Amino acid sequence: MNTATTTIPVAGAHHGDHHGHHQPSGVLRWITTTNHKDIGTMYLTFALIMFFVGGLMILAVRVELFQPGLQLMRPEFFNQLIGVHALVMIFAALMPAATGFANWQIPLMIGAPDMALPRVNNWGFWLLPPAALLLTLPFVLSLFGIGDGALATGWTMYAPLSVQGGFGVDFAIFAVHLLGVSSILGSINIIVTIFNMRAPGMTMMKLPLFAWGWLITAFLLIATIPVLAGAVTMLLADRHFGTHFFSAAGGGDPILFQHLFWFFGHPEVYILLLPVWGLMPHVISTFSRKPIYGYKAQVYAFMAIGVLSVVVWAHHFFTVGMPTPALIYFMFATMSISLPLAVLFFCWIATMWRGAISFETPMLFALGFIVLFGIAGLTGLVLADVAADAQYHHSYFVVAHFHYALFAGGIMGVMTGVYYWLPKWTGRMYSERLGKLHFWLTAISFNLTFMPQFFLGLAGMPRRIPDYALQFAEFNAISTVGAFVLGFSQLIFAWNVWQCAKGGAKAPAKAWEGASGLEWELSSPPPYHSWETQPQVA
Amino acid sequence: MDARHLPLVKRLLWLIAGAFAFAFAMVPLYNVLCEVTGLNGKTAGPGGFSIGGLIGDPAAPPSPIDHTRTVTVEFTGTVMPGLTWEMRPLTFSLDTHPGEMQMVSYLVRNTSDKPTLAQAIPSVTPGEAAQSFHKIECFCFSQQALAPGESREMPLTFIVNPDIDKSIRHITLSYAFFSIDGRRLASAATSEAKP
Numbered sequence: 001m002n003t004a005t006t007t008i009p010v011a012g013a014h015h016g017d018h019h020g021h022h023q024p025s026g027v028l029r030w031i032t033t034t035n036h037k038d039i040g041t042m043y044l045t046f047a048l049i050m051f052f053v054g055g056l057m058i059l060a061v062r063v064e065l066f067q068p069g070l071q072l073m074r075p076e077f078f079n080q081l082i083g084v085h086a087l088v089m090i091f092a093a094l095m096p097a098a099t100g101f102a103n104w105q106i107p108l109m110i111g112a113p114d115m116a117l118p119r120v121n122n123w124g125f126w127l128l129p130p131a132a133l134l135l136t137l138p139f140v141l142s143l144f145g146i147g148d149g150a151l152a153t154g155w156t157m158y159a160p161l162s163v164q165g166g167f168g169v170d171f172a173i174f175a176v177h178l179l180g181v182s183s184i185l186g187s188i189n190i191i192v193t194i195f196n197m198r199a200p201g202m203t204m205m206k207l208p209l210f211a212w213g214w215l216i217t218a219f220l221l222i223a224t225i226p227v228l229a230g231a232v233t234m235l236l237a238d239r240h241f242g243t244h245f246f247s248a249a250g251g252g253d254p255i256l257f258q259h260l261f262w263f264f265g266h267p268e269v270y271i272l273l274l275p276v277w278g279l280m281p282h283v284i285s286t287f288s289r290k291p292i293y294g295y296k297a298q299v300y301a302f303m304a305i306g307v308l309s310v311v312v313w314a315h316h317f318f319t320v321g322m323p324t325p326a327l328i329y330f331m332f333a334t335m336s337i338s339l340p341l342a343v344l345f346f347c348w349i350a351t352m353w354r355g356a357i358s359f360e361t362p363m364l365f366a367l368g369f370i371v372l373f374g375i376a377g378l379t380g381l382v383l384a385d386v387a388a389d390a391q392y393h394h395s396y397f398v399v400a401h402f403h404y405a406l407f408a409g410g411i412m413g414v415m416t417g418v419y420y421w422l423p424k425w426t427g428r429m430y431s432e433r434l435g436k437l438h439f440w441l442t443a444i445s446f447n448l449t450f451m452p453q454f455f456l457g458l459a460g461m462p463r464r465i466p467d468y469a470l471q472f473a474e475f476n477a478i479s480t481v482g483a484f485v486l487g488f489s490q491l492i493f494a495w496n497v498w499q500c501a502k503g504g505a506k507a508p509a510k511a512w513e514g515a516s517g518l519e520w521e522l523s524s525p526p527p528y529h530s531w532e533t534q535p536q537v538a
Numbered sequence: 539m540d541a542r543h544l545p546l547v548k549r550l551l552w553l554i555a556g557a558f559a560f561a562f563a564m565v566p567l568y569n570v571l572c573e574v575t576g577l578n579g580k581t582a583g584p585g586g587f588s589i590g591g592l593i594g595d596p597a598a599p600p601s602p603i604d605h606t607r608t609v610t611v612e613f614t615g616t617v618m619p620g621l622t623w624e625m626r627p628l629t630f631s632l633d634t635h636p637g638e639m640q641m642v643s644y645l646v647r648n649t650s651d652k653p654t655l656a657q658a659i660p661s662v663t664p665g666e667a668a669q670s671f672h673k674i675e676c677f678c679f680s681q682q683a684l685a686p687g688e689s690r691e692m693p694l695t696f697i698v699n700p701d702i703d704k705s706i707r708h709i710t711l712s713y714a715f716f717s718i719d720g721r722r723l724a725s726a727a728t729s730e731a732k733p
C-alpha cells in the first residue's frame with residue numbers, strides 16, 4: 001500500500017472539535033471528546049486499571065488456595081471473588097483493551113479521519129466506568145454492613161443459584177446490561193467505519209487483517225450480546241417479577257439459562273481472540289521482514305471461525321444429560337473449529353519461515369502467544385471430547401485451559417499489540433530492556449501458575465471451591481507463587497508504558513523497519529486529526 | 539450523525555433487535571424441543587397407557603410386557619427452599635419389566651405450623667428415558683395441601699414403555715416440591731396435569 005498524490009476530501013470528517021474551534025481542556029476534554037485517539041487512550045487506560053483490579057481479586061483467591069483449609073476468607077467471599085474476577089477481566093479489561101486498539105488503529109490503518117459515529121463512540125466508553133462500579137460496589141457496601149456482597153454464583157450466573165442469590169446478582173445484571181450496550185455501540189461504530197470510510201482503493205480484500213478480525217468480532221457481538229442481555233433480563237424477571245423462565249416450579253427450566261448463556265459465552269471467546277489474531281500477522285510480518293503469508297486464507301479462517309462459534313455452545317455443559325446425538329454433534333462441531341484455527345497457526349509460522357527475524361518485545365510476545373495459545377487449543381480438544389469431558393468437567397483442567405486461551409491468547413496478545421503500536425501512539429520508544437524482562441517474567445510465571453493446574457485437574461481437583469484435599473497441596477502452592485510473580489511482573493509493564501509516554505526516546509514515523517501499512521506513513525504520534533485527506537490505496 | 543451512515547446503522551439496529559427477540563423466542567422453542575426429545579427430563583404423559591391397557595381402544599390388548607428385560611427405577615425427592623415439608627420415597631428402588639405397571643408412594647409431611655399448598659415437579663434421568671416413562675396417576679398432577687403437622691402417603695402409578703431404548707437399564711425419578719405462593723405456580727399444574 002502507498003499513498004498517491006490524489007487527495008479526496010472527506011465529507012463529514014469534521015465534527016464539533018475541529019482545529020480552530022475552542023476545545024475544552026482538562027477533565028472536560030476527556031469527558032466530551034469524540035476523537036478516536038482520545039477515546040482509544042481512555043479505553044486502554046481503563047482496561048489497564050481494571051486488569052489490576054481483577055488481578056488483585058484473584059491474588060486474594062490464590063492466597064486462600066496456598067494451603068489446604070480455610071485461612072483467609074469465608075467461602076461466600078471466595079465465591080464472590082472468583083466470579084467478579086472473571087467478569088472484570090473479560091468485560092472490563094480484555095474487551096475494552098481490544099476496543100481501545102480498534103479506536104486507535106482502525107481509522108489509522110484504513111485511512112479514515114475518525115470513527116464513523118464519534119458521539120456514539122464517546123457514549124460507548126463512558127458506560128464502562130459506571131458498569132465497573134456496579135460490579136464492585138457490593139463489595140464496598142458489604143463492608144458497611146449493607147447487603148451480603150457481590151455476585152457469588154461465578155461469572156456464568158447459572159440459575160437457579162442466581163435466582164436465589166443476594167442483591168449482588170442484581171448489580172451484576174445491570175452491569176452486564178451496561179457493558180452490553182457499550183459493546184454494541186462500539187460494534188456498530190466499527191462496522192460502519194470499516195464499511196463506509198475506507199480510503200479510496202482499499203477494497204475489502206485489501207483491508208488490514210486487524211480490521212478484518214475486528215469486523216468479525218463486531219458481528220459476533222451484535223449477534224450474541226443481545227441474547228445475553230435477554231437471558232439476564234429473564235433472570236431479573238424471575239428474581240423480582242414472579243416469572244418462571246428458569247424455575248422448574250413454574251414450568252421453566254434452569255438448563256435453558258445455560259443454553260442462552262453459552263450461546264453468548266462461546267462466541268465470546270472468539271470475540272476476545274479475533275482482534276488478537278488480527279494483529280498477530282502484522283507483528284509477525286514486521287519482525288520477520290516478510291509480507292503476511294496467506295492473507296486470504298486468514299480472512300476466510302476468521303469467517304469460518306465466526307460462523308462455527310455460534311453453533312457449538314453446548315460443549316460447556318455436556319454433563320447436564322443431553323441425548324447422545326446432541327452430544328456427538330456438539331463434540332464434532334467443536335472439534336471442527338480446530339481446522340480453521342490450524343490454518344491461522346500455519347500462516348503465522350509460514351510468515352516467519354526463512355524470514356530475517358529479530359526479537360524485539362512485540363515479537364517475543366507474539367512467539368509466546370503462538371506457543372502458549374497452541375497449548376490452549378490442544379487442551380481444548382481434550383475438553384471437546386464428550387467421553388473425556390465427563391472426567392474433566394468443572395475441574396482445574398478447565399481453569400488451566402481457558403487461562404491459556406484468555407491470558408496467553410488474550411492478554412499476551414494485547415501486550416503484543418501495545419508494545420507494537422506504543423511508539424506510534426506516543427511518538428516515543430519504550431525501554432526494550434524492561435519490555436524483555438516483562439516478557440520473560442510473564443511467560444515463565446504464567447506457566448508456573450497454570451501448568452500445575454492442568455495436573456490438579458487431571459488428579460480431580462474441582463474448581464470454585466476454597467478448600468481442597470491434602471494431596472493437591474504442592475501444586476497449589478507452586479501455582480500461588482507463580483500467580484504472585486505474574487501479578488507483580490505486570491507492574492513492570494505499567495511502569496514501562498508510563499515512562500514511554502512521559503519521555504522515551506523519539507520514535508520515527510515508521511517505528512519498526514519491517515513494518516508496512518498506512519498507520520506507519522503518519523508521523524509518530526499522528527496529528528490529532530489524521531487522514532483528513534484520505535490516502536489513495538494502490 | 540453523518541446521513542450516509544444512517545442506512546447501515548438502521549440495518550444493524552434491526553439485527554440487534556432480532557438477536558434480542560431470538561433470546562425470548564428460545565423460551566417456547568426450547569419447551570417444544572424438550573417435549574419432543576425429552577431433552578431436560580420432562581416426563582411424558584400417560585402416553586396412551588391406562589390401568590389395564592390402552593386408552594381409547596378397548597379392543598386392543600393390554601400393553602405387552604417385555605419379560606426379557608429389567609429396568610431399575612430409583613426414586614428420590616427434594617423439598618425446595620421456602621417450603622417446610624419433608625419427603626421421602628417409601629420404595630427407594632425397584633426392578634420392573636418394561637410394560638409392567640408399578641405403584642409406589644412417597645411419605646410427605648408438613649413440619650411447619652401453617653397449612654401449606656405445594657406442587658411436586660418431576661424429572662427423569664437420563665433425559666432419553668423421559669419420553670418412555672409414563673405416569674398414569676401421580677400426586678404431581680395436582681397441588682397438594684397439608685395441614686400443620688399432617689403427613690400423607692402420596693401414590694404414583696407408572697409404566698415404563700416397552701419401546702424404551704435397550705441401552706437404558708437405570709432410570710432415576712426425582713421430584714422437587716415447591717411451595718405455592720399464590721402466583722409462581724399458576725401454570726405448573728396445568729402443564730403437568732395433562733391427562
Ligand SMILES: [Cu+2]
Pocket residue numbers: 265266269312313315316
Ligand atoms: Cu466454548
